[in-house]
Amino acid sequence: MAIEVAPLPLPPSADPSKFADFGREVKGVSPGTLTPEQFKEIEQLLYKHSALLFRNAELTPEQQYALTKAFDPSSESYGHGNNKTGETKKSILHPDLKTIPRVPQVQLIGNGTVYDHEGLAEAKLKHPSHTTFHKTKVSEEDEAKGVTRFYRWHIDAALYDLSPPKVTTLYGITVPRGQKQVCRYDDGTGDELEVPLGTTAFVSGRTMFELLPRELKSLAVRSRVKYAPHPYVWMAPAHAKPTGLGIETEGLEMALDELPPWEQAKVKVFPLLWKNPVTGGLHFQVHPCGVCELFVDPLPAGAAREGALYPDGAHLTDLGLVRDLMYRMQRPAIAPSLVYPHDWHEKDLVLFHNRGVLHSVVGAFKPDQVRAFHQCNLAASDDPVGPDAEDVKKYA
Incomplete structure (x- = not known):
């Protein structure tokens, strides 16, 4: 059949x-x-x-x-x-x-x-x-x-x-x-x-990317996120937002020196966007609860700078700022009309x-x-x- x-x-x-x-x-x-x-x-x-x-x-x-x-x-x-x-x-x-x-x-x-x-x-x-x-x-x-x-x-x-x-x-x-x-x-x-x-x-990571306005698409395509070591231990004392989309910034995360032993070489840094191996499409794939830093590459030569975010690149280490930016980018894609509840x-x-x-x-x-x-x-x-x-x- x-x-x-x-x-x-x-x-x-x-x-x-x-x-x-x-x-x-x-x-x-x-x-x-x-x-x-x-x-x-x-x-x-x-x-x-x-x-x-x-x-x-x-x-x-x-x-x-x-x-x-x-x-x-x-x-x-x-x-x-x-x-x-x-x-x-x-x-x-x-x-x-x-x-x-x-x-x-x-x-x-x-x-x-x-x-x-x-x-x-x-x-x-x-x-x-x-x-x-x-x-x-x-x-x-x-x-x-x-x-x-x-x-x-x-x-x-x-x-x-x-x-x-x-x-x-x-x-x-x-x-x-x-x-x-x-x-x-x-x-x-x-x-x-x-x-x-x-x-x-x-929810679709592809839709999450496609919904973004131009300036946030530009930011997403140029950015990488750094995750905390042992992120599920790190986040355990903290509290999530009411949408379940990320953590409230209250300073409750476990201190890095209190985590189980960890190595810098094993800390993960991933692009915000992951390329589909069959379609070639870009999917916005960020686990918002474990993110701690953001790296942004500068705009490529010849790109329009007007309205661009971080046109010269950036390394964002303020946890609240990084989380707020991720929430701004991810929240539209969990709107009720975009959720498939099986x-x-x-x-x-x-x-x-x-x-x-x-x-x-x-x-x-x-x-x-x-x-x-x-x-x-x-x-x-x-x-x-x-x-x-x-x-x-x-x-x-």
């Missing part, structure tokens, strides 16, 4: 014109048993459309690891290392991940207590909640009515030592059903988004181009609502590629 594709089921809140190329449901093929020819077709589809959905997929942890690895055959370890969080319980990621013993690259995530699962006798899972990470939170009364928030917009990446995974695979095994929730932005805009219970929300069903498999989208956990479950997912992403064999000289000439 030939591979068939159909558009993703967009919610009424989505602007269809912004999703013309984003996301496809794949039919007629089993993702766990792809032939080499079928995989090549899936690979092209993923890079072209950023996210692929397979319904009613049968997928063992071994098959999920093999599928994820096929996108980057030299990759081996889980995206944060096979010890998950850098051998420290201080990491903000530590409570969210449980390793499948026989396939350490696959993580069990979800909510509630799961028994006798793939070699785990008992696993207590906790769905991440904005109430433990944001500076402010919705009231208990509103939460009881189903009001919630984006938890943290991010890229799956260690952002220290290891290279960002190319692809993440998410497989729904136990999916509780429930009333829809209202995701509030609580940033003074009045924006809100109706979402399915426990949705994973996605409505999970059991045996849904979603593949997403981790170097082309940002995503967020959303919502809250009650302790007795059991949810179990398998997640796999692998630290890549190379770092992302940024804009080339022609891109800089075009946009700067």
Whole structure:
């Protein structure tokens, strides 16, 4: 049977014109048993459309690891290392991940207590909640009515030592059903988004770049971001903005000399824009919570200087300034009409181009609502590629 594709089921809140190329449901093929020819077709589809959905997929942890690895055959370890969080319980990621013993690259995530699962006798899972990470939170009364928030917009990446995974695979095994929730932005805009219970929300990094006005496109194409060492430990004492898009600047980050041992050579500096290996398009790919500095190259010779930001280049080290600039550039792309909130069903498999989208956990479950997912992403064999000289000439 030939591979068939159909558009993703967009919610009424989505602007269809912004999703013309984003996301496809794949039919007629089993993702766990792809032939080499079928995989090549899936690979092209993923890079072209950023996210692929397979319904009613049968997928063992071994098959999920093999599928994820096929996108980057030299990759081996889980995206944060096979010890998950850098051998420290201080990491903000530590409570969210449980390793499948026989396939350490696959993580069990979800909510509630799961028994006798793939070699785990008992696993207590906790769905991440904005109430433990944001500076402010919705009231208990509103939460009881189903009001919630984006938890943290991010890229799956260690952002220290290891290279960002190319692809993440998410497989729904136990999916509780429930009333829809209202995701509030609580940033003074009045924006809100109706979402399915426990949705994973996605936005396009390509759209994030294309929305920018000319002067910010010029800045983006010339810039690189520096991430903090062990960023998930560094950010753990801090609080996120109510949109989940970055950290409030309150001086709460862990001091660099209090972090686990780190080496300057392993600190990551990445372009703001990552080049799609198939389409050649530029995707705005910044994990706003881990950023600490910004490097801006000067305008190329002959470029118009009028209205340009930092025309002579810059090295920005003021954390508040760097975060404010990132927020200004990224916030338009998480507008309700630009978010795809996936409505999970059991045996849904979603593949997403981790170097082309940002995503967020959303919502809250009650302790007795059991949810179990398998997640796999692998630290890549190379770092992302940024804009080339022609891109800089075009946009700067």
